[in-house]
Amino acid sequence: MAVQAFSAQPVKPTREEHDxxxxxxxxxxxxxxxxxxxWWEADHGADARPFWTEVGRRFVANKAGVxxxxxxxxxxxxxxxxxxxxxxxxxxxxxxxxLLPPFSPGHLLGTDEQGREMLARLVYGGRLSLATGxxxxxxxxxxxxxxxxxxxxxxxxxxxxxxxxMDMLYAFPAILLAIAIGASLGAGALNSMIAxxxxxxxxxxxxxxxxxxxxxxxxxxxxxxxSGAGTLRILRTQVLxxxxxxxxxxxxxxxxxxxxxxxxxxxxxLGSQPPTPEWGYMLNSLRDTIYSxxxxxxxxxxxxxxxxxxxxxxxxxxxxxxxxxLA
Amino acid sequence: xxxxxxxxAAMTLPILFGVTIIVFLLMMVLxxxxxxxxxxxxxxxxxxxxxxxxxxxxxxxxIQYATWLADTVRADFGFSxxxxxxxxSLLAQAWWxxxxxxxxxAVVGLAGGVLLGTAAALRRGRLLDKVxxxxxxxxxxxxxxxxxxxxLIVFSANLGWLPSAGTGMDQxxxxxxxxxxxxxxxxxxxxxxxxxxxxxxxxxxxxGADFVQTLRAKGMSQSQLLGHVAKNAISPVLTTSGLQxxxxxxxxxxxxxxxxxxxxxTLVYNAIxxxxxxxxxxxxxxxxxxxxxxxxxxxxxxxxxxxxxxxAVH
Numbered sequence: 001m002a003v004q005a006f007s008a009q010p011v012k013p014t015r016e017e018h019d020x021x022x023x024x025x026x027x028x029x030x031x032x033x034x035x036x037x038x039w040w041e042a043d044h045g046a047d048a049r050p051f052w053t054e055v056g057r058r059f060v061a062n063k064a065g066v067x068x069x070x071x072x073x074x075x076x077x078x079x080x081x082x083x084x085x086x087x088x089x090x091x092x093x094x095x096x097x098x099l100l101p102p103f104s105p106g107h108l109l110g111t112d113e114q115g116r117e118m119l120a121r122l123v124y125g126g127r128l129s130l131a132t133g134x135x136x137x138x139x140x141x142x143x144x145x146x147x148x149x150x151x152x153x154x155x156x157x158x159x160x161x162x163x164x165x166m167d168m169l170y171a172f173p174a175i176l177l178a179i180a181i182g183a184s185l186g187a188g189a190l191n192s193m194i195a196x197x198x199x200x201x202x203x204x205x206x207x208x209x210x211x212x213x214x215x216x217x218x219x220x221x222x223x224x225x226x227s228g229a230g231t232l233r234i235l236r237t238q239v240l241x242x243x244x245x246x247x248x249x250x251x252x253x254x255x256x257x258x259x260x261x262x263x264x265x266x267x268x269x270l271g272s273q274p275p276t277p278e279w280g281y282m283l284n285s286l287r288d289t290i291y292s293x294x295x296x297x298x299x300x301x302x303x304x305x306x307x308x309x310x311x312x313x314x315x316x317x318x319x320x321x322x323x324x325x326l327a
Numbered sequence: 328x329x330x331x332x333x334x335x336a337a338m339t340l341p342i343l344f345g346v347t348i349i350v351f352l353l354m355m356v357l358x359x360x361x362x363x364x365x366x367x368x369x370x371x372x373x374x375x376x377x378x379x380x381x382x383x384x385x386x387x388x389x390i391q392y393a394t395w396l397a398d399t400v401r402a403d404f405g406f407s408x409x410x411x412x413x414x415x416s417l418l419a420q421a422w423w424x425x426x427x428x429x430x431x432x433a434v435v436g437l438a439g440g441v442l443l444g445t446a447a448a449l450r451r452g453r454l455l456d457k458v459x460x461x462x463x464x465x466x467x468x469x470x471x472x473x474x475x476x477x478x479l480i481v482f483s484a485n486l487g488w489l490p491s492a493g494t495g496m497d498q499x500x501x502x503x504x505x506x507x508x509x510x511x512x513x514x515x516x517x518x519x520x521x522x523x524x525x526x527x528x529x530x531x532x533x534x535g536a537d538f539v540q541t542l543r544a545k546g547m548s549q550s551q552l553l554g555h556v557a558k559n560a561i562s563p564v565l566t567t568s569g570l571q572x573x574x575x576x577x578x579x580x581x582x583x584x585x586x587x588x589x590x591x592x593t594l595v596y597n598a599i600x601x602x603x604x605x606x607x608x609x610x611x612x613x614x615x616x617x618x619x620x621x622x623x624x625x626x627x628x629x630x631x632x633x634x635x636x637x638x639a640v641h
Contacts, residue, residue, distance in 0.1 A: 168345030172615045173577030180611040183599045184353050260470050264581050267472050268596055287476060287585070294480040301473035308468040 058321035065317020068310040079126035088117035090124040091275045125277035132262030133255045140200030141251040148208025166202040182270040189272040192265040211243035256311030346615045354608045404609035409601045414609040425590030429575045436515035440522025448530035466520025475513035475585040492587035510586040518571040525567045533560040569625035573618045
């Protein structure tokens with residue numbers, strides 16, 4: 001029985017049919033690559049979608065996830081193309097136009113305590129706020145993966161020292177550690193990102209370590225070792241591809257948290273310095289106006305909140321899409 | 328029981344040691360000269376050297392650490408030149424206020440989370456479950472300092488029902504409660520959300536276990552069954568609660584600052600603005616120690632409830 005590959009409605013073969021399809025026919029003189037391709041096609045023809053195509057299909061089917069992703073894309077592009085979206089200068093205000101309420105003529109979302117336009121500050125503020133979500137997570141993922149994969153594969157003294165150091169960092173509440181590091185590094189957007197990066201390395205290293213331990217006992221790893229591959233080569237070609245997904249899913253959940261912690265740091269004055277707009281700092285600087293202009297105070301907080309919801313929803317959707325055990 | 332406590336306590340010793348090393352390194356190796364805070368802006372190099380020698384900053388790091396550790400074990404965290412008081416006296420006073428707020432938030436967050444999570448699990452897939460799951464996701468994503476500001480706007484600025492600052496501890500219990508409500512809610516929301524999620528998952532998981540089937544088949548009533556399920560489902564909830572206490576203690580810095588609650592958080596905030604590093608150092612250490620201790624307690628409690636965990640580690 002022929003299996004119709006890539007048909008509109010793929011038919012899943014039964015076990016017997018599956019085995020039958022493994023018998024392949026190739027023209028005489030076919031190269032090894034052609035043979036392999038033919039075999040793969042025959043063996044997997046029924047559901048021959050690559051992993052990421054399948055993940056993408058499942059993600060798109062999740063309405064909440066797509067909505068969150070679209071929101072994040074809009075937000076990111078508005079932050080990147082800020083000068084083309086808002087005309088007002090986010091740094092210079094008009095002293096006579098202070099604390100105008102939202103929907104004032106000429107200022108859609110009003111003005112802040114220095115007469116600067118809120119809309120402009122919110123759009124430009126997205127640059128730093130989004131960066132504080134992505135940048136520390138990316139760096140922490142890289143460093144944490146290196147540490148965890150090394151420790152999980154090599155174990156021994158170096159692995160033990162690395163992981164015990166991670167345990168010690170774990171003994172601090174995350175936000176407190178970020179505050180302590182931020183305080184000793186000094187205020188500034190870059191320093192707060194470094195602080196959040198350090199805070200996120202231990203959890204990622206732990207995930208990477210336990211994932212690596214599971215891979216390390218697999219036979220294909222032994223095979224690779226027996227065929228003479230060195231440690232670095234094994235880590236790169238055998239371990240990393242097999243632990244990457246697990247780490248990626250976990251890291252995606254950290255982006256929102258990173259943004260929240262960074263916003264908290266700048267709320268305390270440890271993040272970006274005035275007059276650079278950043279949502280956490282804006283929320284703090286507008287805190288004294290809750291009696292006179294409460295709506296204005298809510299705006300930056302609302303942006304942090306919505307972005308964080310979007311990050312968490314998108315991450316949940318990604319996790320569900322990548323977990324193939326969930327039908 | 329006693330041997331269990333001793334064994335678990337012994338396991339936290341290396342962690343405590345590591346905590347002191349990290350706190351020490353944070354303040355000593357990173358930029359920012361502790362001597363600076365004792366000096367005037369126009370201090371000469373000679374004056375700086377004298378202060379550095381007085382503080383022991385010119386000696387090698389391991390020796391500095393040993394001296395610092397010896398002082399720290401005796402609860403001597405140094406002197407705050409800004410507040411003109413010893414750091415430990417500042418911390419002792421603030422720790423109590425923070426503990427009160429964190430404990431209240433923990434009780435509300437954990438109890439509320441367990442209740443909501445159990446309710447969601449029992450009504451799985453129905454409207455109540457969906458509402459609770461939505462509330463939990465929101466609670467996870469909303470920054471506590473944003474909730475705090477919104478609460479202030481609604482209940483202090485507009486309605487005028489609740490006071491916006493202080494603890495009101497010395498003005499009777501009623502006034503204290505009024506001061507406590509908002510910071511407690513703002514602080515506990517995240518804990519409530521996570522606890523609700525974990526409880527829901529754990530209760531649903533336990534209901535699917537074979538022993539529940541057996542108990543049902545033997546004709547056990549719904550309420551009796553819930554008791555059995557609860558005992559088996561509590562372990563993951565306890566594990567997260569230990570972590571949540573850390574979040575409450577750490578998040579206190581933000582919440583306390585907003586509500587001007589005179590705890591460790593406010594102390595840290597003020598110390599950061601004046602770059603009073605010794606206070607930040609002491610506060611970080613004290614909160615981390617409290618966190619490790621709370622986790623030890625949770626650990627022992629867990630092992631007491633769940634006999635399977637008693638054999639796990641030796």
